[in-house]
Amino acid sequence: SPVSNGQDQTCKKTKVAILGGGVAGITAAQSLSNNSVEDFIILEYNSEIGGRMRHTTFGKDADGKPLTVEIGANWIQGLGTPGGPQNPIWLLAQKYGVNNTYSNYSSILTYDETGFNDYSSLFNDYQNAYSTMEQLAGTVLKENLQDRSTRAGLTRSGWKPKKDKKAQAIEWWQWDFEYAYEPDISSLVYGIVNYNTSFYQWSNVNNFVWDQRGFNTWLNGEASTFLKKNDSRLRLNTVVTNVTYSDTGVTVTDSHGDCVQADYAICTFSVGVLQNDAVSFEPEFPDWKQDGIEVFDMGTYTKIFLQFPPDKVFWPKDTQYFLYADPTERGWYPVFQSLDTPGFLEGSGIIFVTVVHDQSYRAESQSDEKTKEEVMTVLRDMYGAENVPDPIAFMYPRWSLEPWAYGSYSNWPYGVTLEMHQNLRANVGRLYFAGEATSTEYFGFLQGAWYEGQGVGKVVAACVNNAKSPACVQETHYEPLHGSTPTSEYSFQNGWTVTSFQTNGV
Numbered sequence: 113s114p115v116s117n118g119q120d121q122t123c124k125k126t127k128v129a130i131l132g133g134g135v136a137g138i139t140a141a142q143s144l145s146n147n148s149v150e151d152f153i154i155l156e157y158n159s160e161i162g163g164r165m166r167h168t169t170f171g172k173d174a175d176g177k178p179l180t181v182e183i184g185a186n187w188i189q190g191l192g193t194p195g196g197p198q199n200p201i202w203l204l205a206q207k208y209g210v211n212n213t214y215s216n217y218s219s220i221l222t223y224d225e226t227g228f229n230d231y232s233s234l235f236n237d238y239q240n241a242y243s244t245m246e247q248l249a250g251t252v253l254k255e256n257l258q259d260r261s262t263r264a265g266l267t268r269s270g271w272k273p274k275k276d277k278k279a280q281a282i283e284w285w286q287w288d289f290e291y292a293y294e295p296d297i298s299s300l301v302y303g304i305v306n307y308n309t310s311f312y313q314w315s316n317v318n319n320f321v322w323d324q325r326g327f328n329t330w331l332n333g334e335a336s337t338f339l340k341k342n343d344s345r346l347r348l349n350t351v352v353t354n355v356t357y358s359d360t361g362v363t364v365t366d367s368h369g370d371c372v373q374a375d376y377a378i379c380t381f382s383v384g385v386l387q388n389d390a391v392s393f394e395p396e397f398p399d400w401k402q403d404g405i406e407v408f409d410m411g412t413y414t415k416i417f418l419q420f421p422p423d424k425v426f427w428p429k430d431t432q433y434f435l436y437a438d439p440t441e442r443g444w445y446p447v448f449q450s451l452d453t454p455g456f457l458e459g460s461g462i463i464f465v466t467v468v469h470d471q472s473y474r475a476e477s478q479s480d481e482k483t484k485e486e487v488m489t490v491l492r493d494m495y496g497a498e499n500v501p502d503p504i505a506f507m508y509p510r511w512s513l514e515p516w517a518y519g520s521y522s523n524w525p526y527g528v529t530l531e532m533h534q535n536l537r538a539n540v541g542r543l544y545f546a547g548e549a550t551s552t553e554y555f556g557f558l559q560g561a562w563y564e565g566q567g568v569g570k571v572v573a574a575c576v577n578n579a580k581s582p583a584c585v586q587e588t589h590y591e592p593l594h595g596s597t598p599t600s601e602y603s604f605q606n607g608w609t610v611t612s613f614q615t616n617g618v
């Protein structure tokens with residue numbers, strides 16, 4: 113029933129308000145529903161669910177029909193093997209028949225500004241150093257030593273690209289391409305944890321999604337198991353502007369001036385949204401919480417799509433990746449990826465190039481024309497000007513400017529301890545948090561958002577069903593913070609669900 117919020121507004125009353133309808137928000141709602149809590153409202157900024165798992169149309173096929181490409185999440189990462197542990201996203205993708213193909217990271221050719229130039233032996237050099245660095249990360253974690261940058265870890269392990277642009281390109285491919293940040297600012301320990309828990313626990317296989325219905329097909333499918341068509345509990349095109357929370361409830365106001373008064377709320381906004389003050393929280397967050405938000409990093413990862421006349425494709429179609437080492441700038445349009453390759457969108461004439469961090473900020477703040485010109489210069493250096501025609505379609509998203517995301521996905525910076533991260537995760541009063549960034553082990557990934565949404569959904573369902581139940585957890589937060597992390601803190605309550613010392617799968 114409607115109630116007044118004391119500000120001359122009449123609010124819709126509900127048990128749980130879910131802020132955001134991405135993977136975390138929808139799985140949180142599913143988890144509530146599975147635990148007999150049906151009285152919830154999901155408030156979502158966009159006109160569809162899925163959040164950063166997002167597609168758009170691009171170019172046309174031979175029949176003139178628009179093609180679909182993923183501008184956000186694209187890979188199912190670390191699939192796993194039947195009978196063994198598997199990535200839940202992989203299981204869901206299979207359940208809904210989402211089309212995807214093995215992404216072969218060995219199918220790669222190396223280039224520089226003179227064209228094809230085989231410097232692939234450097235992959236092994238990096239791998240050897242990486243193996244040594246993994247051991248170092250394990251020692252730092254186990255012995256409660258102070259964390260350090262991945263750069264320091266690589267250097268100590270014998271990898272020193274310094275000014276060598278080819279080695280820098282290899283390093284970019286191995287590190288920045290995954291974490292959307294340089295090794296210099298990434299945590300050694302949690303970078304390795306993040307890698308191991310997905311790629312060693314399950315498998316080091318990634319599949320690339322090219323489904324013309326979109327990657328979020330599986331999420332739509334799951335949502336339809338507990339939401340009816342046009343269900344009034346899902347409010348799309350609804351921009352949350354204020355969240356007022358306390359120990360007794362949460363009131364959420366949107367840009368239409370409507371409000372929802374809930375017993376509990378689950379906030380799934382990205383760290384980018386939280387860091388950019390896009391939504392006001394009242395009272396202001398306590399210092400421990402605001403610090404937890406500010407210390408984490410929100411990366412930006414930009415895929416720039418080009419379509420060429422399919423009969424004029426100039427790259428070798430049997431290869432998936434093309435790595436470019438620019439003579440002056442690290443990370444300058446470094447990885448091109450073909451979709452016009454067997455198993456993907458064959459015959460489409462589409463290739464895309466990825467940039468991250470500073471190069472993303474540059475590209476995202478300049479015109480399409482300028483970016484196109486820069487990309488075309490690189491392609492013509494790689495393949496010869498005479499072979500490369502003008503593209504017939506060109507497009508890229510601007511994640512860093514998107515007010516509902518402010519970036520693409522989070523990265524764990526060095527200097528952030530497990531305790532600091534737990535402060536990002538923990539509830540304040542009856543306002544709980546979930547999303548890829550709150551995942552201690554799978555941050556940055558779809559599976560992180562999925563596990564966190566499910567976990568918080570269970571806790572909040574327990575609270576709604578019986579606030580005195582031990583399952584209605586007040587999540588731990590740390591005040592004051594300690595500089596490093598005793599092994600006893602690698603616990604379930606701090607988001608540590610599986611060991612990072614994984615060896616199976618590879």
Ligand SMILES: Cc1cc2nc3c(=O)[nH]c(=O)nc-3n(C[C@H](O)[C@H](O)[C@H](O)COP(=O)(O)OP(=O)(O)OC[C@H]3O[C@@H](n4cnc5c(N)ncnc54)[C@H](O)[C@@H]3O)c2cc1C
Nearest residue numbers: 132134135136157163164185186187352520547548557558
């Ligand atoms: C370019 C890119 C590439 C990626 N690649 C991969 C990949 O290959 N594999 C992988 O596993 N992961 C990848 N990811 C990460 C993955 O997409 C995320 O981890 C996951 O989608 C995050 O889900 P979430 O629910 O935590 O957050 P979100 O998807 O951000 O959900 C939060 C929701 O809140 C909504 N919202 C925000 N502000 C407001 C507001 N004021 N009012 C109302 N609603 C609001 C948003 O619209 C959004 O729907 C990628 C992401 C990007 C952007």
